[in-house]
Amino acid sequence: ITILLVLLGVLWSFIHLRRRAASSSPNHQNHDKKLPPSPPSLPIIGNLHMLGKLPHRSLQNLAQKYGPIMSMRLGCVPTIVLSSPQAAKLFLKTHDTVFASRPKVLVSQYLSYGAKGMAFTQYGSYWRNVRKFCTLELLSATKIDSFAAMRREELELLVQSLKAAAEAREVVDVSEKVAGVIENMTYRMLFGRSIDDRFDLKAIVGEAIRLAGVFNLADYVPFLGALDVQGLTGRMKATSRAVDKILEIIIDEHVQEASSGHQRHAMDFLDVMLSLMNKSTISTHDELSHMIDRTSIKAIMLDIISGAIETSATAIDWTLSELLRHPKVMRKL
Structure with a gap:
């Protein structure tokens, strides 16, 4: 700590002297006049x-x-x-x-694969192409309708589990149940399969979301990043490794299934992205095919999973809370 304080003192003196010298220049004075x-x-x-x-x-x-x-x-x-x-x-x-672009922050380096997803990437042709691709291949009306049977199946399972818990007079964490349903739906849309018992991707994504929302001093005073005074960089690196390991397993399994010719499910979102990367199909996303690679795929998948699980579950939580606060409205449903 003593060494850090000494370094800060030296740096403060250096910056203060430079600022005093710069503030006396005409260019600096003109620049300051433009600021609010x-x-x-x-x-x-x-x-x-x-x-x-x-x-x-x-x-x-x-x-x-x-x-x-x-x-x-x-x-x-x-x-x-x-x-x-x-x-x-x-x-x-x-x-x-x-x-339109987000500021460059440390979390994007570790938890968005160097800002290669949608959430942290700079506004430009790459962002527009990724957004267009995700909209057409995952969020269009046609795609949403194609998942209707799957959503109905998941909701029926949820209702059955709630009924069973009610009959047994068990306490139910509705938030946890809803988050589980959203997670399962998301995986089936992206990977063509339900939650995998081999790993807990939801917990790791939850840690990534928490790290993305934490105030990180290194984002504002960059030279402190190397010191990791808050311990956030270490947590980001550990979370990044854990997420990457899981996504690599999922991608490898899809690649092996596609190469063997024995695909166990219909073509899902990840399959479409891999075919685009390999240019194995004629696509309307030719411009994106020259930009996308395996790292980009992992970044996009992580962004979608984070947004789907966190945003949807939170919205449903608040909707249920408001319905409980307004019984008259709930009876109309």
């Missing part, structure tokens, strides 16, 4: 110390002083904060393509 109003910042950490335990409230208080569009420096990251519907419309609709 900003609260005063500290060396290295910028305005991070002003966020507090409830950042949304802290930002609201700052917006009352500096306006609905203000600039901040979160560590080394220049940031624009919007605090009004009009400002949000300006950034998210009028100039949406300019701000």
Whole structure:
């Protein structure tokens, strides 16, 4: 810790002297004039110390002083904060393509295979082609209708298990049950098979989602990344290895089935992606076929699984909660 403090002190002095020298130049002064109003910042950490335990409230208080569009420096990251519907419309609709890309964060390096999925990749031709491919091959009306029988089967199994638990007067974790059904549906749509008892992909994906939502100081003060002061990088690497091992097994099994000519199921989403990568079928996604590789496939699959399990289960949880709070509405269903 002592060595770290000494290094921080030396670095602070260096940065402070450079900033003072740069601030006196005309170019720097012209650049500052283009930025929205900003609260005063500290060396290295910028305005991070002003966020507090409830950042949304802290930002609201700052917006009352500096306006609905203000600039901040979160560590080394220049940031624009919007605090009004009009400002949000300006950034998210009028100039949406300019701000379409996500910021580069450490979690995308380890848990999105270097931002090769949809969630963290930069806005551009690759993102557009992947999004188009996933929509047509997985989320189109035709594809959704083709999975209707599977969804009905999974829901019937859920209802039967709930009835059995009710008759036995057992306590049921509805959230866990719903998440299990969503997980099974997702695997059947992507891999053509149900949950595999050999591994617990849901638990590992859950850890990945938690890591993606944690405040990581290294995203704002990059030189701290090598020190891993929060222990997050180690967790990310371990989770990445665990996910990669499972996805490699699943992909290898699909490749072996396809090469042997004894496919046990209809062509699923993973099969379509592999055929696109190998250019073994005539496809409308020729542009994507030149961009996609095995790593891209794993990144896309992980993004879809994370989004499907987390988002769908959470939405159903809240829907059930609201129905329980409004019995009159529930009786109409």
